[in-house]
Amino acid sequence: MIRFYGRADLRRFLVGPVLLTLSLVGCSGSYEETVAGVNVPIPRGMTKSQAKGIQLSLPGFGGAQASFQGNLEPDKIVEFYKKEMPSRGWQPNMELTSKGGMLTYTKENQTVVVMVTKGDGGSSLSITVGDTGR
Numbered sequence: 001m002i003r004f005y006g007r008a009d010l011r012r013f014l015v016g017p018v019l020l021t022l023s024l025v026g027c028s029g030s031y032e033e034t035v036a037g038v039n040v041p042i043p044r045g046m047t048k049s050q051a052k053g054i055q056l057s058l059p060g061f062g063g064a065q066a067s068f069q070g071n072l073e074p075d076k077i078v079e080f081y082k083k084e085m086p087s088r089g090w091q092p093n094m095e096l097t098s099k100g101g102m103l104t105y106t107k108e109n110q111t112v113v114v115m116v117t118k119g120d121g122g123s124s125l126s127i128t129v130g131d132t133g134r
Contacts, residue, residue, distance in 0.1 A: 030084065036064035036129040038110055041088070043080045046070035046125050063111075063130030071122040074100035081105075081114050106132070 029044040042048075049067040078097050086092065090105035090112065097103070100116040100123070115126040 030080070033066060033068075033127070035066045035127050036062075036131070038112065038129045040112060040127050040129065041080075041084045042068060042125070042127075043070075043072060043077055045072045046077070046123070063128060065126060065128040068125040068127070069122060070125070074116045074118045074123050077116045077123060077125060078103065078114075085112070085114075 030041040031044065032039045033042050033048065034040075046068040047070060049069055078101060081103050082092075082095075085103075085105045090107045093104040093106055093111075095101070095103050100118055102116075103114040105112045105114075109132050111130050111132050113126075113128040113130075115128075117124045
């Protein structure tokens with residue numbers, strides 16, 4: 001027996017898988033950026049700023065900083081790092097969050113500082129990586 005499906009049936013059949021696919025694409029995904037020789041995950045939707053990164057050299061601390069811009073909500077970026085960094089072996093040290101904020105992580109003798117702010121044109125993300133010289 002051959003059954004013909006109408007448009008309404010076809011829509012019902014396709015809407016679920018399409019919405020599932022879009023939600024998975026929208027909430028997952030990252031790429032890596034190398035900052036001071038350390039691979040740091042960056043959430044998709046954040047792009048590197050055109051400004052040149054900063055190199056730091058202080059007694060007992062040396063490293064670099066990179067900035068990113070995007071339209072992700074600051075809280076989503078913070079949640080991304082709270083999940084992603086520990087899964088890569090980074091230990092959380094400090095957290096100061098409210099509509100963005102600052103997170104710090106350490107692994108071996110490296111420190112990563114994640115700063116997230118909300119601006120008029122979207123969100124800003126600053127990643128500072130340093131060698132603590134321990």
